[in-house]
Amino acid sequence: MRNISIKRIGLLLSKFFIDNRRTELIRIITGFAVVLFVSYCSLHSPVVVVSDTLAMFFGIALILIIGWSASIFTSLKNKDKAIQYLLLPATTLEKTITNILLVHVYVPVAVFVIFAGGILLGYVLPSPIADKYTADLCFNFLQDDAADKVGTFLTILFCQSTMLFASVYFKKRALLKAVAVYAVVICVEAIIVVSVFLGLLTHFNFIGEKVVSGCGDFNLQYATYELCRNILLVAGTVLFWVLSYFRLRETEV
Amino acid sequence: MIDLQEIKFGYSKKRVLFKDLNIRLKAGHIYGLLGKNGAGKTTLLKIMSGLCFPQCGVPTILGQNAVRRAPDVLSKIFFLGEEYFVPHLKIKDYVRSLSPFYLDFNYSQFEHYLKTFEIEDTKTYLDKLSFGQKKKVVISFALATNAQILMMDEPTNGLDIPSKSIFRQLLAASVSEEQLVIISTHQVRDLHSLIDAVVILDNGEIVLNEFTEKITQKLQFVRFNEQQCTKEDIVYQQDDLNGILAVLQNRNNLESKLDLELLFNAAMFNKEAINNIFNPKNIENHA
Numbered sequence A: 001m002r003n004i005s006i007k008r009i010g011l012l013l014s015k016f017f018i019d020n021r022r023t024e025l026i027r028i029i030t031g032f033a034v035v036l037f038v039s040y041c042s043l044h045s046p047v048v049v050v051s052d053t054l055a056m057f058f059g060i061a062l063i064l065i066i067g068w069s070a071s072i073f074t075s076l077k078n079k080d081k082a083i084q085y086l087l088l089p090a091t092t093l094e095k096t097i098t099n100i101l102l103v104h105v106y107v108p109v110a111v112f113v114i115f116a117g118g119i120l121l122g123y124v125l126p127s128p129i130a131d132k133y134t135a136d137l138c139f140n141f142l143q144d145d146a147a148d149k150v151g152t153f154l155t156i157l158f159c160q161s162t163m164l165f166a167s168v169y170f171k172k173r174a175l176l177k178a179v180a181v182y183a184v185v186i187c188v189e190a191i192i193v194v195s196v197f198l199g200l201l202t203h204f205n206f207i208g209e210k211v212v213s214g215c216g217d218f219n220l221q222y223a224t225y226e227l228c229r230n231i232l233l234v235a236g237t238v239l240f241w242v243l244s245y246f247r248l249r250e251t252e253v
Numbered sequence B: 001m002i003d004l005q006e007i008k009f010g011y012s013k014k015r016v017l018f019k020d021l022n023i024r025l026k027a028g029h030i031y032g033l034l035g036k037n038g039a040g041k042t043t044l045l046k047i048m049s050g051l052c053f054p055q056c057g058v059p060t061i062l063g064q065n066a067v068r069r070a071p072d073v074l075s076k077i078f079f080l081g082e083e084y085f086v087p088h089l090k091i092k093d094y095v096r097s098l099s100p101f102y103l104d105f106n107y108s109q110f111e112h113y114l115k116t117f118e119i120e121d122t123k124t125y126l127d128k129l130s131f132g133q134k135k136k137v138v139i140s141f142a143l144a145t146n147a148q149i150l151m152m153d154e155p156t157n158g159l160d161i162p163s164k165s166i167f168r169q170l171l172a173a174s175v176s177e178e179q180l181v182i183i184s185t186h187q188v189r190d191l192h193s194l195i196d197a198v199v200i201l202d203n204g205e206i207v208l209n210e211f212t213e214k215i216t217q218k219l220q221f222v223r224f225n226e227q228q229c230t231k232e233d234i235v236y237q238q239d240d241l242n243g244i245l246a247v248l249q250n251r252n253n254l255e256s257k258l259d260l261e262l263l264f265n266a267a268m269f270n271k272e273a274i275n276n277i278f279n280p281k282n283i284e285n286h287a
Helices: A006-043 A050-072 A079-086 A092-124 A132-143 A146-170 A174-203 A205-216 A222-249 B041-049 B091-101 B107-116 B131-144 B161-174 B212-218 B260-269 B271-277
Strands: B002-010 B016-025 B029-035 B056-061 B077-080 B149-153 B180-185 B197-202 B205-211 B219-224 B234-240 B243-249
Touching (some): B029 B041, B041 B149, B131 B161, B197 B212, B205 B260, B205 B271
Antiparallel strands (some): B197 B205, B234 B243
């Protein structure tokens, strides 16, 4: 039997939407209501600061995407559910692809619909103090620098794939545990960086001098840095997909 | 259909549950998997279906390694756990969500089974049903999949007395020669007149794996007075309100009705005698 069947992936997606339609609908409606409220208040306020509104929208979207990604795969949450899921007639690869589609396609599309719909409706709702200039600026963020958007997109993709892996690996409270792991990793990284640099500066002044003096020679172009970062983000995303696949394949109940 | 050879399994390296376990189950039979609590019945079913991976040995199901969880195998088996997950869905939506995965699923059969269990309204939400009602729906679904291998873990738990009887009737009527049904239970009375093969498990070991016909050929289940038989024929005996119930070695090919509970107790208390009677060297095979 083939390892990938489009029909079975379709069945898995259909099963997801039939089983979770109530939860997903509640999420979309709640998200839409929050965005509508925020956009209406911001766009119709005479004292609004555009950059603050944009940052707030971006923050909400990011939290929504990451939180949603972490909670989309709940099939291993309890033993009985896991038995049913693992014995569903589909290959592990098909199940992983279905999860990837849900996390990387369905969730961003749903969030986009929530935000586009919420902002648009918030803007067109009648208000005596409607500020067209502010609203236009809010939509203009979509036309920002393309390079920045690729970076942001890939960062979100990477975060989502880590959440997908977390939900397969941890089974319960994936978001909380993943955030805790992130926090620990960031703290350890910060401690290492700070201690290494402080140590180097304090005890090995000559290295510091060399580094500083050599800055001109080894100055990395920003574009090269971006390229390296993007490659790492893509590689990291794929790595977590592969890890999710193997974790799912080796899951026992 | 199912072939487990030299299986070693444990939930930890120190606590081994199965060691060199061998069992072969054939199509066209309803097997009763009996054992005390914690004997490993559910684990054995999980190994057979590919939910648990053995440390050694290969569990083969429909000619393929169960560990691979191949979709063509999974679409031909149905595992009904003791407790079964049901989403917040109406019965008809539940069927719409799950049935396309099972190519031989028959909706008319499903409706018929539901009706027999006296569940008429398919617009009811599954998670709002009582445990027993839920079980009836899931049993109906399991039977309607027409899966080649049907594994049921304590299927009668939570069913009322009439429903247990309906369950037995439905199962007996729906199973074909191509199908294999394994029912794991510690309530042996529920399987009476339903199964045609018995597997008894104790401490991770197969004590008995025989067809009921062969069991009654080799053993006799009687109520007797002690004076009536020689002591060496007695495999097991227990007091009863009306006398003594006993399992005897059937040396004279006398007919008797299989008493599952008595057989189970005999296998638990006199494992050695049972092993000797049913040829210990080939106990795992129905060659």
